[in-house]
Amino acid sequence: MVSGWRNIPLGRLRGIPVYVSPTWFIVAAVITVGFEPFVARSLRDLGAGAYAVTFAFAVLLYVSVLLHELSHALTARAFGLPVRGITLHFLGGHTEIERDSPTPGRDLLVSAAGPALSLVLGAAAYLAAMPVTAPIPEYLLLVLAAANGIVGFFNLLPALPLDGGHMLRAAVWRISGDEQRGTVVAARAGQVLAGLVLLVPFVVGDGPTTFGIVWAALVAMLLWTGATQALATGRMRARIPRLGARELARRAVPVSADQPVSEALRAARERGASSMVVVDARDRPTGVVNLTALSALPEERRPWVSVASVARTVSDGMTLGVDIAGTELLAAMRSAPVPEYLVLDHDGTVYGVLAAADVDAALSAKGSGTR
Numbered sequence: 001m002v003s004g005w006r007n008i009p010l011g012r013l014r015g016i017p018v019y020v021s022p023t024w025f026i027v028a029a030v031i032t033v034g035f036e037p038f039v040a041r042s043l044r045d046l047g048a049g050a051y052a053v054t055f056a057f058a059v060l061l062y063v064s065v066l067l068h069e070l071s072h073a074l075t076a077r078a079f080g081l082p083v084r085g086i087t088l089h090f091l092g093g094h095t096e097i098e099r100d101s102p103t104p105g106r107d108l109l110v111s112a113a114g115p116a117l118s119l120v121l122g123a124a125a126y127l128a129a130m131p132v133t134a135p136i137p138e139y140l141l142l143v144l145a146a147a148n149g150i151v152g153f154f155n156l157l158p159a160l161p162l163d164g165g166h167m168l169r170a171a172v173w174r175i176s177g178d179e180q181r182g183t184v185v186a187a188r189a190g191q192v193l194a195g196l197v198l199l200v201p202f203v204v205g206d207g208p209t210t211f212g213i214v215w216a217a218l219v220a221m222l223l224w225t226g227a228t229q230a231l232a233t234g235r236m237r238a239r240i241p242r243l244g245a246r247e248l249a250r251r252a253v254p255v256s257a258d259q260p261v262s263e264a265l266r267a268a269r270e271r272g273a274s275s276m277v278v279v280d281a282r283d284r285p286t287g288v289v290n291l292t293a294l295s296a297l298p299e300e301r302r303p304w305v306s307v308a309s310v311a312r313t314v315s316d317g318m319t320l321g322v323d324i325a326g327t328e329l330l331a332a333m334r335s336a337p338v339p340e341y342l343v344l345d346h347d348g349t350v351y352g353v354l355a356a357a358d359v360d361a362a363l364s365a366k367g368s369g370t371r
Ligand SMILES: [Zn+2]
Pocket: 068, 069, 072, 114, 115, 155, 163
């Protein structure tokens, strides 16, 4: 929904790039205007100054969120996990961490670091407010204490995409030894929480307000999207180890470069193959036929076009061993992105052709993902 908006770089903190989403300005405006009546009630005789106080609160709230995210980021980095950056957006922040194969214990600590810091910050703000007698600083410190307390406790709720959800996922993963089960449990909890959040404005306070309903709907939507995404990513991750060049490769027939496309297609059909590899006079593979280019070729042109003109010359990254599988296969494909790869057997002979589209389809296939 908001991903199309360009994030504004704020600079770097301990080497970690920090961005702010343009949606933040909307939320800052909503807080400044929306909370002004509460401030005006608590601190009388402020006049328009009440807006300055609520704006200061909006800024302090986001500084707290930034510190919360920084706590995640620095903990992750201490464990050797690369951190791509922190983004502050509408309703909070997000730390992008590259977690290729973390252990559940590490995941748990990285997730817990954020809420732990928020709770400490909340307690510190509360203690700092005690000796203060000037009304505005005292008010700001107390509101800050409450906000950090809420951020800390809310994020500890055991539901993805919240920190508590990551902790629940890590705990289930640790106990069952099954990462995917952890994801499913924590993501389902996230979907349930999204539903419960929708009810909050109707059961808390003296009846629902428009502001409360809109706010609850936004939070619920964010939770639902995050939980559903986590579920999809988890299913995809669970499929990765089962991807193998051997299983996914299409059978290929050898064809010579000057053979017409129509003839090569007939040879492939006769041998039950769905792919073609161009070989030289000594049967060495020199090219892989691009199936998209082939299917785009009109029927009547096929007898007049040579196979070589719809083939891609074999280069280093395009050749894969028959035993490559899982994350290794995906990494090899990422480093040399082409539509088709040549799969070679142990003795260097052609085993088949691996189409990138077939790997994508196997990754995103519906069903059979949940255990
Ligand atoms: Zn967090």
